[in-house]
Amino acid sequence: MIASCSQNGKDMEACSQGGLTEEGKFYFDSMSKDYGIEPRLEHYSCMVSLLGRAGRIVEAYTMVKQMPMEPDGCIWGPLLSSCRVHHNLAIGEIAARKLFELEPNNPGNYVLLSNIYASKSMWVEVNSVREMMKSKGLRKNPGCSWIEIKNKVHMLLAGDNLHPQMPEITKKLGELRVEMQKSGYLPHTDFVLQDVEEQDKEEMLCDHSEKLAVALGLLNTSRGFPLQVIKNLRICGDCHAVIKFISEFEDREIFVRDTNRFHHFKDGACSCGDLW
DSSP, rough: HHHHHHHHHHHHHHHHHHHHHHHHHHHHHHHHHOOOOOOOOOHHHHHHHHHHTTOOOOHHHHHHTTTSSSSOHHHHHHHHHHHHHTTOHHHHHHHHHHHHHOTTTTTHHHHHHHHHHHHOHHHHHHHHHHHHHHHTTTOOOOOOOEEEETTTEEEEEETTTOOHHHHHHHHHHHHHHHHHHTTTOOOOGGGOOOOOOOHHHHHHHHHHHHHHHHHHHHHHTTTTTOEEESSSSSOOOOHHHHHHHHHHTTOEEEEOOOSEEEEEEEETTEEEEEOO
């Protein structure tokens, strides 16, 4: 029975990563129905993540409210993250308040709520959350990516101007942006979470660390050579779209490991199926 419980948990996690919502629900329900095993917190966490990835935020929140045990950060965290992705303000605020109680010193929770407000241009509320963080001495971790080129690891920060090849990186990204626009690509400026003009938002998107790292790799390796990037935060939707394009346009396999999952970009597609 323990083995069945463990296997079902692994199957649910696999379904969550693959976006197989109904299959995940089947394994979750079968635990109690077929094996007489009550799901544990980690199983509920998988289900909340699974439903959240699919945009079924209300269903996920209903499950949280009906849990037989008290939800912890492993439950509210995935729910808040899904609310950020799908712009659900009402449930996002509820999840954030719970997380502020459970994890008062975790800056990521404040940032996620701030991001939800920013996506809806609620700048007063954004400033309120930032002031809350400031009063607690909390700071948002800057976006940072690492790429290994010829046995040397390069670290690039969002908005970085210190790397010696930054002029070439900027030029390369500019050339790629022109090619993407020819293909009908429009920058996802909703991922710029500051109250600035649209043109400024497009420029700021070019400064994301994973784009800088990929461009550096393109400049210093031969065509067809795979690139491997590690990022300290979750990859944003615009960077995800850009790297998909680059993988096809530049004929590269690009691997990106962010805090949420592993991405394998090839021929204009990603292994995550755009679910992350």
